[in-house]
Structure formats: structure tokens, C-alpha cells
Amino acid sequence: MDGVAKPYASWTFLTNHARVLAAVAEDDTTRIRDIAARCRLTERAVQRIIADLEEGGYLTHIRQGRSNLYRISPDTVLRHPADGEATVAGLLALLVRHDRAGTVTGADADPDSQR
Numbered sequence: 001m002d003g004v005a006k007p008y009a010s011w012t013f014l015t016n017h018a019r020v021l022a023a024v025a026e027d028d029t030t031r032i033r034d035i036a037a038r039c040r041l042t043e044r045a046v047q048r049i050i051a052d053l054e055e056g057g058y059l060t061h062i063r064q065g066r067s068n069l070y071r072i073s074p075d076t077v078l079r080h081p082a083d084g085e086a087t088v089a090g091l092l093a094l095l096v097r098h099d100r101a102g103t104v105t106g107a108d109a110d111p112d113s114q115r
């Protein structure tokens with residue numbers, strides 16, 4: 001499939017689940033095809049990830065004609081025990097702030113500055 005990268009043999013900072021969630025957060029009417037292209041995944045992989053996110057309570061969708069309208073559950077706590085009480089909204093805020101600034105510096109780099 002065009003736009004899908006070769007499998008990455010090393011580690012990355014973000015999971016594919018986080019990438020898909022960020023794509024939905026940016027456009028709640030985005031198509032699976034567009035998410036796949038943005039995240040460099042197959043459409044089938046995106047479908048599985050969306051199903052995982054829905055099953056975990058992080059995401060829901062409403063069918064509108066031939067399209068979906070996605071809704072993120074911002075107060076849902078992240079899954080890993082080491083994340084404490086971190087929420088989806090907090091994760092997405094960090095990602096958006098990074099995208100706007102290009103880099104994270106100063107107070108933005110200190111997660112304790114938000115408390």
C-alpha cells in the first residue's frame with residue numbers, strides 16, 4: 001500500500017494506538033484511509049486499533065451516513081500502571097503542544113508544571 005512505511009526494526013516513542021488517537025483528535029470525521037496514510041499503517045491495522053480503543057473505552061463512534069464521527073473520552077485514564085492518573089486529555093495536550101511549538105522546552109517539558 002502506498003504511504004505505508006516498511007516495518008520499523010527499532011523502538012519509537014509513541015505507539016500506533018497513540019498515533020491513531022492523535023489523528024482522530026485532530027479531525028473527528030477523518031476516514032480510516034486518511035488515518036492510515038498519516039500514521040503510515042495499513043487500513044486494516046487502523047481498524048484493529050480503533051476497535052481496541054473502543055473496547056478500552058477511549059473512543060466511540062457514531063455512524064453518519066457513510067462516514068463516522070469519532071468521540072474521544074478525554075477523562076479516561078491511560079492503561080499502564082506507571083502512568084498513574086494521567087488521562088487521554090493530558091496525553092493529547094502534550095502532543096498538540098509539541099506540534100504547535102515544534103519542540104518542547106521550558107515549562108512545557110516539565111510535566112509537573114501542569115499540576
